[in-house]
Amino acid sequence: MSDDVDTAIDLVACLERVRAGNQLAARELVEHLHPLVIRIVRAHLPRRVAEEDLSQEVFMKVFTRIGQYQGAVPFPHWVSRIAVTTCIDHLRAQKRRPEFRWADLSENEADVLDAVLTSENDVSANDALAARELVAKLLEQLKPDDRLVIQMLDLEQKTLIEISQLTGWSTTLIKVRAFRARRKLQKLFEQLQKKERS
């Protein structure tokens, strides 16, 4: 992915022009990096925050700090890290939902939850969207940092090293957060199993 981003435009020349205050180069850079930023923003979008507002905030941070970029890591990686930390800040700022309830689920989501709790069969591919919505609702019950870790590990299937590069956290800390998140999810499933579907 990053290779595609690197080869599509001459990033070095573009960055030089941006640093010199060239607005056209800044526009090119935004258009070029938008797919990368929007994917991260969509994956970690907090409730009641528009993805366009959040991605704009990411780009504004990129331009403000562009003088600090030394080239030690590829530019897309540097931008990804800014995007991830911006999302974490927003997730930390929002309050968690007080309780996860069957009543808050749509019919499809309730069916999916019923299926994963009661049967050993896999969820049907037709219910993938409902499963994703359900996962998002369950993840909202976690602490922002734990949520980010479990989402990157289990949904995006990133490695510990990749998560460490994106967040700046040590692999030990990531493991601790993943353990804490899974334990919380496990408790949540147990509570839901006890309550059953009304």
Added chain:
Amino acid sequence: MKTSNSAWQRLVVAARQAPVAADDAAPYGFSTRVAALAMAGERPSLQSSLNHFSWRALGFSLMLMIVSIVANYSSVTTVADNDQEFVDPVEEILNVS
């Protein structure tokens, strides 16, 4: 615990199969707006320049004040000592009368 974990894993496997939004391109006007905002932010405004210079001027004047006090401290204290030795002629005349 095993059941809960496997439930989560099965749920995650299903969630991963959900189609990802294909449209990653920037919305119309987004890049122009962001670039304009970013470039506008880089040029310092008149007010921020004035703020910057006024803080510098304040710092410089404070430093000048300290240097002048240190440099003139000895002469100030000498004058004060001389004042104590000074005899007021009017007071002397009044005392005599």
